[in-house]
Amino acid sequence: MIRYLTFALNCYPTMAIRLVSQTRGVLSKMGGTQTATGNLVFAVNGERFELPTIDPSTTLLEFLRSHTPFKSVKLSCGEGGCGACVALLSKYDPVLDKVEDFTVSSCLTLLCSVNRCSITTSEGLGNSRNGFHAIHKRFTGFHASQCGYCTPGMCVSLFGALVNAEKTNRLEPPPPFSKLTVFEAEKAVAGNICRCTGYRPIADACKSLAADVDIEDLGLNSFWRKEHSKEEKISKLPVYDRNDEVCTFPEFLKMEIRSGISFDSKRYNWYTPASVEELQNLLNFDEGTGTKIVVSNTGMGYYKELEPYDRYIDLKHIPELSMLRIDQTGVEIGAAVTISKIIETLKNENQHEFRPTDRIILQKLANHMEKIATGFIRSTASVGGNLVMAQRKYFPSDIAAILLAVDSTVDIMSGHQFKKITLEEFLEGPPLDSNSILISVKIPNWASVGKLSPENNTTLLFETYRASPRPLGNALPYLNAAFLAEVSPTKTSDGVLVNHCQMAFGAYGTKHAIRARTIEKFLTGKLLSSDVLYKAIKLVRAAVVPEDGTANPAYRSSLAAGFLFEFFSSLIDSGTEISNGFSNGYTSTSLFKHSKPVQNNNQHYPNKIPTMLSSGKQVLQLSKSYNPVGEPITKSGAAIQASGEAVYVDDIPSPVNCLHGAFIYSRKPLAWVKSIKLNQKPFPDGVAAVISSKDIPDHGKNVGSRTGFGAEPLFADDQTHCAGQRVALVVADTQKLADMAANSAVVSYGMENLEPPILSVEEAVKRSSFFDVPPFFRGKPVGDISKGMDEADNKIVSAEIRLGSQYYFYMETQTALAIADEDNCIVVYSSVQCPEYAHGVIAKCLGVPAHNVRVITRRVGGGFGGKAMHAMPIATACALAAQKLQRPVRMYLNRKTDMIVTGGRHPMKITYTVGFKSDGKITALQLEILIDAGIAIDVSPIIVPNVLNGLKKYDWGALSFDIKLCKTNSTSKSAMRAPGEVQGSYIAEAIIERVASTLSLEVDSVRNVNLHTYNSLKSFYEGSAGEPVEYTLPSIWDQLAVSSSFNQRIEMMNEFNRRNKWKKRGISRVPIVHEVLLRPTPGKVSILNDGSVVVEVGGIELGQGLWTKVKQMVAYALSLIQCNGDGDLLDKVRVIQADTLSLIQGGLTAGSTTSESSCEVVRLCCNILVERLTTLKEKLQKQTGNVQWETLISKAYMQSVNLSASSYYIPDTSSNSYLNYGAAVSEVEVNLLTGETTILQVDLIYDCGQSLNPAVDLGQIEGAFVQGVGFFMSEEYLTNSDGLLVSDSTWTYKVPSMDTIPKQFNVEILNSGHHEKRILSSKASGEPPLLLAVSVHGATSAAIKEARKQLLSWSSKDGSESIFQLDVPATMPVVKEFCGLDIVEKYLEWTIASSNN
Ligand SMILES: Cc1cc2nc3c(=O)[nH]c(=O)nc-3n(C[C@H](O)[C@H](O)[C@H](O)COP(=O)(O)OP(=O)(O)OC[C@H]3O[C@@H](n4cnc5c(N)ncnc54)[C@H](O)[C@@H]3O)c2cc1C
């Protein structure tokens, strides 16, 4: 049965004519006749759309979000880098009567290019009215959605893979499964970013649909209990019925296509030439206008050209550009062919025209291409677009490099001229002019090229390489390479002769990929030996030299050396024992008898780590004492988040006349702002105003955010004080116009009479530029530092550590919508963690009484601290503009602006002196910490105690410190998840590691000896240590050693390291102690007359499951009335949006404790209600026996019982702070040639007290840990010399993705039983687990240590002096540098010297 889903539309497109057929699947009334209009026609979720006109630069995402009710496609990056906007695009071929389905990034797809296509979004898969799709249900049940902003994109990405798997002729799997494989299922979402979950539950949700899944391998879910049998588990999965699947291409559109839809190109300025001649005519037809040649427009993701074009020429419909031809001479690929199609073709086993060796070349090219971008980009990105970007704009292309190595050629059309040239000539030639077209590219069949030597004992070797921050793509490479060599054994010796070779390197900071001719020449005819390879590598060093200004130049050229070594070294008869990743696809002919990869027999370390599949184990102890509190119920609203129906601020339909805002920000750190000019005077069309500090009403104030410590201005006044400071707000008709105008605005700066800016903490110290830290936040030293230092046998004096910043990377960027109301009032919808504070700031800025302002927040698409203080200026700027212009104003920051203006974690410099005994026991620690707070005080004073709390996890004997909060000319830094604590925890580990290295002790033994006793804990955490029985860390520590097989794995790891030269493993166990503080919070519970319950709390739902826990608590607390039917209360409770006039004093959702304090306040409210209802209930009980909940409530209404109760929870000061404990063991593997770190396994135990909801807490633990992995391993916050953020996009700022999480992630939630002073014995989970990610960094250090020992041994040194401090983040270049940038040279020097001796 075919199912079409229908929608009751609540908003009608302004431009689109939507014609919905009465009966789905039947040609709509206008049918074929409407084609005469030549309009743009397409379908969205089975609905017909017809547009008489549209700006051709409109993207599919813009259209869907602004003109349809389908808001599930989310804008998050706007550059193809995150997957939040993924939609399924389906094309119909009327000749073959076939539908082709593939996912696309709707933020880059131009609307005109979807003419005659059908689009399916997550709402189209299913929804709350027509029933959710199995995918939605699985995401919900596997707890795979937290804030939900990534979820619709994830669902559609998975659906795309599912639809295509179902088209295969694989065996029919039994009902709850599909034809997907687990690998395909997980890979389907590899390009989608999620900042909340840590991916493991998402992987489980995806894999649950795969036919080959091992059901026991799937993690915690709401479908089954652990004790269920395999069959029961399978039967409980939500049904996926392939016979009742969503139809991706409606019949009416097929019929229209068959009857021929015409398209009036001219009207849309969108031309779709159907032949080369038509294209030539169009190119010749010069109207003096800007023409853009497009295939799929994904290049916009990188170049973000903002200038409008007058006309577009779409190359996709020209047969010569769309063909893919294979014959004996090679593979010819039309320039418009997509990367996905090429992969499919090259992987096809049935290419009989080719010899097996040539087929290997094609397969390897395809394997490499699978690492380019993501599935939803490759599906549309064309090879021609890629090569033209590489040729014309020096894009660091993979395709150019790998095709260069195999002598590819290209066909070019310039005017009426056609020419065939080599790809090398093409890349080296002058940039292709705008009238020239790349027609096709040809990969020659190697056998036909004639370079093969006639001897038949030769072997052709081919391999491609790519080093990038993410192994499976969506990360540009630091360098890529492809090597082809024809080799043969020599008759006279046992060696290998290079008859011919070709090598290409690219993307390393050069204009285009190059052929390394000098090396090719050098190697040709050579007998391979260490000496020859050594010389070749020297030539590589000379050839692969990044241009000035390229980041990590030495690293990139070391990669080139490493790859060449990897390619040839196993052919050298020197007894090298090389394993892991050195297979190169060699067949084991006699040629390679000496070089077969060493097989590792160790079962625990399979020779090849799978690149993707991740898996995990969860251990939880459920508590039934307060049912349904403690149940792992699914997150409230998860299903509507998955279908995309959940409403975030930017999903609220724009009111009539709505304007859109975009910030103009400063690019100078300290300067006079002399003028701000837009590129056209007075304003470009559609721009309504430029709002600056001058527009603040007389009775208002220039304030953009405010904390208890101070305020930050909304806009720079006469002076700007940091790069990234808001200077003004452009307000325009659309967000795109506002962004374009703001981007092209010219701010003129003056430097007269200004001191140089302060751009470092050292400079701040020199100029005494500090913020005051109130005494309460300064922390107290512990013990007698001089005595402690005197007791020490050893000291490390004035050692230094530096830590950088981290950006929040919530998927929903900052956003607000302000609507001016009657009587000088204003309503602001804001995605903010503290509506109450935003409310106060808006009132101050506008100069109105607080009761004139109302701030409403329903849900936030991820916050992590970034939507606390830094959301306020967005809400305030919208309010100011709305008040001034008396029109609604909304703003949705583009990713770049968000990254630049929002600040992030506090960078710091730490100098320490530590004294310790010979057994590693530390006796005294003295610290000087300089914290870079940026330009405004924000909440920075809290970082001081937080750093101390994080580092006090060990018993330092005595501790003294001097911490300064430096005021610098950089964006104000704010709280980010575990603010200060994560740095403190890292500082502690860095010191422990340094002490261990100095003493040549195992780091773990030094950790052990410095763990707190309860007594030392009490002296370090005065007032929050609790009772001795609450100190669970020692038992967690021991339990983890057992559950993770810590000691056995150390032995296995040592064995691995002994046997492997080019990969080293490290393991690290770390403890954490994390103090949290409960804060007052308000709540209100009201029972409506049908017995349903509505709840308001101060806390905001950010994805952390606050609403879910609150619902559980309300259901539990009201059930104490003990009526019949109170068991179903959970379904009767709805938590509603925060409204600052309805519930005041909401405070700040932060610090991990808002969920529990919100739970406590609703419990208090429920207690009041239960008390009010008890007399009536008892009376009714006497009269009728059992009392139904609904009856009780309706009687209570009749008797005017007050059924709304509010309360304000004020935590007891004697117990409002408490400690959280956990520990983690992480094991990593480092590739010494590339610096890549793979997290093999993480085992973690975390004490949640009696968890309020173990599923929610598990999500917090895993998500926080992975966010911590980002901080420690990959997220590089880079600024230019003016302090302006330059890693300002998904291209340059790399948060963890599915392929970089632990391969095995085992989490145990410890139920540490009764805690008298905790809320229903629960403990926090939001932030502390983030600190545990330091174990990954520690394990990386341990692996590097092994590498350095080995390196030293090659220099005939013993390796004992291997003391180093690994930076944070430990990115690939950083790790490689510590492993040795010249490691292969050193190794070869050693082997050459050894063989000469
Ligand atoms: C998120 C993301 C990640 C990526 N990662 C990688 C990566 O890791 N490695 C890699 O190699 N690439 C990567 N790419 C680049 C990607 O391969 C290109 O964007 C894509 O191939 C361009 O194809 P297109 O059809 O979208 O071209 P378009 O965007 O339509 O065109 C690109 C440019 O080429 C011009 N053009 C297109 N075709 C022709 C032609 N036949 N003749 C003349 N001019 C033409 C256009 O005018 C335009 O200037 C990534 C892209 C994205 C968005």
Ligand code: FES
């Ligand atoms: S918003 Fe389109 S990929 Fe990120």
Ligand code: FES
């Ligand atoms: S749930 Fe994935 S980004 Fe929040």
